[in-house]
Amino acid sequence: MSRTPLSEALNRLATEGFLTTTANKGFFARVLEANTLFDLYELRAFLEQAAARLACQRASDEEIAALRDFLLEQDDSEEISAGEMLKLDEEFHLRLVGLSQNEELLKTVRSNSERIRFARGIDL
Numbered sequence: 001m002s003r004t005p006l007s008e009a010l011n012r013l014a015t016e017g018f019l020t021t022t023a024n025k026g027f028f029a030r031v032l033e034a035n036t037l038f039d040l041y042e043l044r045a046f047l048e049q050a051a052a053r054l055a056c057q058r059a060s061d062e063e064i065a066a067l068r069d070f071l072l073e074q075d076d077s078e079e080i081s082a083g084e085m086l087k088l089d090e091e092f093h094l095r096l097v098g099l100s101q102n103e104e105l106l107k108t109v110r111s112n113s114e115r116i117r118f119a120r121g122i123d124l
Contacts, residue, residue, distance in 0.1 A: 017115055032119055040116045047109050048097060055099035067095055086120055 013019045019027045097109045
């Protein structure tokens with residue numbers, strides 16, 4: 001593999017906040033700081049409030065019923081692992097935002113979720 005695709009991938013991860021870079025030293029895993037994590041959760045709450053408002057205006061009764069059914073299925077499930085709970089929780093939030101019918105909002109929430117997924121796993 002040539003260095004160009006690897007370099008582009010690392011630069012993209014740095015741009016998206018997954019890595020940090022230092023000139024002439026390389027790429028490093030980002031430091032998980034409480035303030036950054038708080039900001040990401042605050043952003044998520046803000047985005048989901050906007051998505052919920054749009055969903056109320058745009059989602060059909062059938063789409064809302066499908067989200068309700070998804071939630072009810074989780075109530076009926078047997079004991080699940082923390083990892084599975086995290087996955088289902090993230091799926092719920094993405095489904096809710098999807099009801100807004102705003103693809104850019106959904107992309108932004110996905111990106112936010114990816115950035116905090118590691119910390120959420122630790123939190124559980």
